[in-house]
Each structure stands twice: as C-alpha cells, then as structure tokens.
Amino acid sequence: ILQYRFIDVDALLEQKEELRIPEILAKYGEKHFLKLEEKAVFSLNLRDNCIISPGGSIVYAEQAMMFLKSNSIVIFLDVPLNLIEKRLKGAPRGIVGLSGKSLEKLYFERQTLYQKYADVALKISENSDSDSVVREVLMILK
Numbered sequence: 001i002l003q004y005r006f007i008d009v010d011a012l013l014e015q016k017e018e019l020r021i022p023e024i025l026a027k028y029g030e031k032h033f034l035k036l037e038e039k040a041v042f043s044l045n046l047r048d049n050c051i052i053s054p055g056g057s058i059v060y061a062e063q064a065m066m067f068l069k070s071n072s073i074v075i076f077l078d079v080p081l082n083l084i085e086k087r088l089k090g091a092p093r094g095i096v097g098l099s100g101k102s103l104e105k106l107y108f109e110r111q112t113l114y115q116k117y118a119d120v121a122l123k124i125s126e127n128s129d130s131d132s133v134v135r136e137v138l139m140i141l142k
Contacts, residue, residue, distance in 0.1 A: 001134060002141075005050040009040050009058070016040070030096050033057075038064040046071040057096035059113035069117060075140060076118035077133070081107045083126055 010021055013036055017024050025033050038061040041054055052072070058064055068074055079087075081104060088095075088103070097106050115121060120140050124133060 001138065002049065002051075005048060006053070007044060007050055008053045009037060009044075010053070010055045012040050013037065013055075025096070030099075033096060034060055037061065042067060056110060059110055059117060060096070065113075065117040069119070073141065074117055074119045075137060076114040076121040077124050078111075078114070078121045079124045080126070083124070 013024065013033075014020055017036070019027065021033075024036070028036075034057060037055055037058055041052075041058060041061070041064040044050075044052065046052075046068075052068070054064075054068065058068075065074075084107065085103060095103075095106070097109070101109075122133070122136055122140070
C-alpha cells in the first residue's frame, strides 16, 4: 500500500550465509547468529522508506535496537502466545534462546524487551486479519 521496500533480516542472513536460519544456528551457534543479525541491521539503509522485519532475537542487541529506534518507528506486533504456538507448529525454524527454555518463558522474556524498545505496541488477536493490521499500522504512521 505504501510502496515501501520490505526488508526481512532473516531472509538477508539466509541469502548471505547460503543457509537456512536453523542451519546457521546449528553451524555457528546462537552468539554468532546474534552478531550476524546485529551486523545485518547496522548495514541497512534506513534513509529510504522501508518496512523492516528484523527477526525476533534482535531485541537482545541493545545497540541494534537503539539504531532502529533512532532511525525509524518501531512497531511491536504484540501477538498472543497461543497464536505464536499455532504459527510455529511444524515449522522448521531456529529460535534463538529457546534451548533450555520453554516457549512460554522465552515469550515473556522477549515481551519485556519488545515493550522496552517499541514506539508503539499493536495488539494482535486471533481474529486479526492482515488487512486490519495493515490499516492499524497505516493509522500509526499518519
């Protein structure tokens, strides 16, 4: 709708490393992955109008989050845990921080960080469809 570029940092990392996220995590480990993710965020040209999907673990990188906050509007799509569980079911994804923790514990850990860095938190429900989320984001940006 806005004709902005869409940048998915996970997709950038997969392209650069020529590996899927779970493979990057398995090969290099979480600490290295977080460094790659942070480096990718710092490499973004934020002068152009764009929408960035930075990947969920970026909230562990304070400098990257401050970079995003100082150069953009950070919108936290606040999705309930049960909906995240449904979305992840059967999906071959690597999730930083999940080893040794339950998804619920990781969810609440990140929730605090997302709220800390967000300029705006947008509640998403099971009834939210993509069109309604887009309309709400447009209202925020106006």
